Amino acid sequence: MWEQIRANRVRSIILVILMGALLVLIGWIIGMVFAGNAIAGLVIALIVWGFMSLIAYFQGDSILLGVAGAKKIQPSDHPRLYNVVEEMKIASGLEKMPDVYIIDDPALNAFATGRDVNHASVAITSGLLQKLNRDELQGVIGHEISHIKNRDVLLMSMCGVLLGTIVILSFYASRVMMFGAIAGGGGNRRSSRNSNGGGGGAIIIFIIAILLMILAPIFAQLIYFAISRKREYLADASSALYTRYPEGLASALEKLAQSSIPVKSATQATAPMYIANPFRNKNVSVNDWTSTHPPIQERIRILRAMGGGAAYSNYDQAYRTIKNTNSGIISDNTAAAVGAVGLRAAVAEGPVETAAPVDDKMTRTREVNDMMYRMNDYKTIQCECGAKLKVPPSMQGGVIKCPRCGRTHQA
Amino acid sequence: MWLIWVILGIVVIIIIFLAGTYNGLVNARNVVKNAWAQIDVQLKRRYDLIPNLVETVKGYKNFERDTLEAVTKARTAAQTASTSGDIAARSAAEGELTGALSRLMVVVEKYPDLKANQNFLALQEELTSTENKISFSRQAYNDQVLQYNNKTQQFPSNIVAGMFGFNKEQAFLQATESDAEKKAPKVSF
Numbered sequence: 372m373w374e375q376i377r378a379n380r381v382r383s384i385i386l387v388i389l390m391g392a393l394l395v396l397i398g399w400i401i402g403m404v405f406a407g408n409a410i411a412g413l414v415i416a417l418i419v420w421g422f423m424s425l426i427a428y429f430q431g432d433s434i435l436l437g438v439a440g441a442k443k444i445q446p447s448d449h450p451r452l453y454n455v456v457e458e459m460k461i462a463s464g465l466e467k468m469p470d471v472y473i474i475d476d477p478a479l480n481a482f483a484t485g486r487d488v489n490h491a492s493v494a495i496t497s498g499l500l501q502k503l504n505r506d507e508l509q510g511v512i513g514h515e516i517s518h519i520k521n522r523d524v525l526l527m528s529m530c531g532v533l534l535g536t537i538v539i540l541s542f543y544a545s546r547v548m549m550f551g552a553i554a555g556g557g558g559n560r561r562s563s564r565n566s567n568g569g570g571g572g573a574i575i576i577f578i579i580a581i582l583l584m585i586l587a588p589i590f591a592q593l594i595y596f597a598i599s600r601k602r603e604y605l606a607d608a609s610s611a612l613y614t615r616y617p618e619g620l621a622s623a624l625e626k627l628a629q630s631s632i633p634v635k636s637a638t639q640a641t642a643p644m645y646i647a648n649p650f651r652n653k654n655v656s657v658n659d660w661t662s663t664h665p666p667i668q669e670r671i672r673i674l675r676a677m678g679g680g681a682a683y684s685n686y687d688q689a690y691r692t693i694k695n696t697n698s699g700i701i702s703d704n705t706a707a708a709v710g711a712v713g714l715r716a717a718v719a720e721g722p723v724e725t726a727a728p729v730d731d732k733m734t735r736t737r738e739v740n741d742m743m744y745r746m747n748d749y750k751t752i753q754c755e756c757g758a759k760l761k762v763p764p765s766m767q768g769g770v771i772k773c774p775r776c777g778r779t780h781q782a
Numbered sequence: 783m784w785l786i787w788v789i790l791g792i793v794v795i796i797i798i799f800l801a802g803t804y805n806g807l808v809n810a811r812n813v814v815k816n817a818w819a820q821i822d823v824q825l826k827r828r829y830d831l832i833p834n835l836v837e838t839v840k841g842y843k844n845f846e847r848d849t850l851e852a853v854t855k856a857r858t859a860a861q862t863a864s865t866s867g868d869i870a871a872r873s874a875a876e877g878e879l880t881g882a883l884s885r886l887m888v889v890v891e892k893y894p895d896l897k898a899n900q901n902f903l904a905l906q907e908e909l910t911s912t913e914n915k916i917s918f919s920r921q922a923y924n925d926q927v928l929q930y931n932n933k934t935q936q937f938p939s940n941i942v943a944g945m946f947g948f949n950k951e952q953a954f955l956q957a958t959e960s961d962a963e964k965k966a967p968k969v970s971f
Contacts (some may be wrong), residue, residue: 437945448902450907450908451907452909454907454908454910454911454914454915455911457911458911458914458915459918461820461824461915461918461919461922462918462919462921462922463922464813464817464922464925464926466816505910507933613918615921771833
């Protein structure tokens with residue numbers, strides 16, 4: 372069933388090659404304009420790209436987790452989250468259990484990172500963890516695990532580096548060229564004459580070069596977004612397949628759609644890693660072409676249109692119906708290789724779900740809050756009057772008065 | 783002279799094809815074996831959880847003895863079956879255990895203080911998750927078997943599979959609804 376990775380990879384690779392071609396183009400222009408020699412420019416472009424790739428490959432996940440302020444958790448910190456990750460790890464056939472991280476942020480989001488299946492992590496915001504029931508959590512984690520399983524994380528971070536290199540090179544090169552043209556037109560023309568032999572031709576080449584410098588990053592970004600959107604659909608389809616329960620992810624996405632709190636620590640470069648666009652804002656209509664994620668409502672509609680099956684072929688069919696298109700998102704041989712897959716019923720819920728729905732939210736919130744307090748080294752004192760005092764590390768060691776009954780405690 | 787090179791080239795291509803396909807088959811078979819082992823791990827985990835669960839629940843006054851005893855009995859039977867090596871018998875015994883446990887969980891609904899017990903809640907989470915893991919590992923196993931079977935039956939890898947005796951079909955596991963599960967009381971509000 373894992374053959375789909377290969378089939379979908381071909382399309383992604385074509386797009387990556389396009390981005391690579393843009394980088395080569397930029398390098399070539401830089402070489403021609405500044406050194407009169409294309410090779411020199413190419414070498415500069417490759418060195419910048421290679422250096423950034425190495426950092427992204429070996430340090431990318433720790434940088435991303437560090438920037439997001441993610442904290443690693445143990446099974447005992449939040450058993451349900453840890454168990455759900457392990458369940459999805461088993462369902463996807465991953466060999467190694469990914470590390471589980473939590474981000475103290477009321478925004479609703481989650482992401483996966485790590486260069487390969489053996490160095491993978493899953494991170495979720497505390498806000499999302501509070502909002503989701505077990506089935507929904509499973510859907511979200513299934514989505515993230517399939518990013519790991521499908522190697523999307525590596526693909527997207529390498530594309531991100533490619534994009535970054537193109538943006539940086541064209542930004543600085545075009546500024547230097549503009550400056551050069553304004554301040555020292557003579558010098559520029561002289562060097563151009565050496566290589567081209569004609570003033571008029573040099574100016575045209577110069578203008579074309581500037582135009583390409585401006586357009587290349589835009590094109591690169593559009594390609595990047597296109598790759599990202601494709602991977603999101605595939606991850607949704609895989610999540611449905613792993614959980615055998617598309618409704619879980621659909622209802623989780625619905626909750627995500629209702630919230631418009633942006634993720635504090637997200638940047639344009641890290642956006643494709645998240646389950647939903649971290650900058651989403653209800654008042655701004657999201658343009659199809661300039662978005663890292665497909666519209667969330669559309670993803671929900673596709674998942675709900677899967678009709679009685681959890682296989683890739685069901686997702687593909689739903690995708691075609693909703694998007695009103697003939698070209699599916701998953702290749703035919705992939706869909707055929709997996710065959711028919713039935714759905715399961717909603718699982719009997721764990722401890723949280725056995726209580727009434729109102730209690731659910733309270734229990735979950737309390738659970739997550741307690742965990743965040745513990746992780747920030749707060750101490751809990753149970754007062755005789757029933758109040759639970761949470762003592763921050765800075766106040767530990769002193770005497771603390773219960774705000775409710777006035778008893779004093781030794782912290 | 784060129785004929786020799788052509789023949790040599792063809793031979794090299796055949797060897798590369800044979801080696802690649804053979805390794806692919808070995809890999810697929812190992813993945814199936816590993817997936818099978820995964821199911822075992824989860825079933826064992828369930829055996830380990832049950833004594834704790836029974837111990838916690840037993841403390842509650844008037845807790846239905848029959849339900850508890852059924853769980854304990856089903857566990858012992860499943861553990862015995864796990865050493866016998868008979869897959870059909872084992873699958874039946876595990877099905878009985880699943881049924882007995884789900885009945886226990888329904889009965890628990892009648893005991894509000896039990897549901898407020900932290901210890902019990904933690905156990906219940908573990909048990910829910912282990913049940914999920916069992917079904918997910920069975921699901922993953924079946925997916926891998928399908929993959930392996932496709933490889934041994936489809937052209938051209940079926941030729942290599944036939945040459946090296948790979949075409950032994952692996953059994954699919956089915957989640958059979960046991961008698962106990964069918965008898966599980968329906969909850970009505």
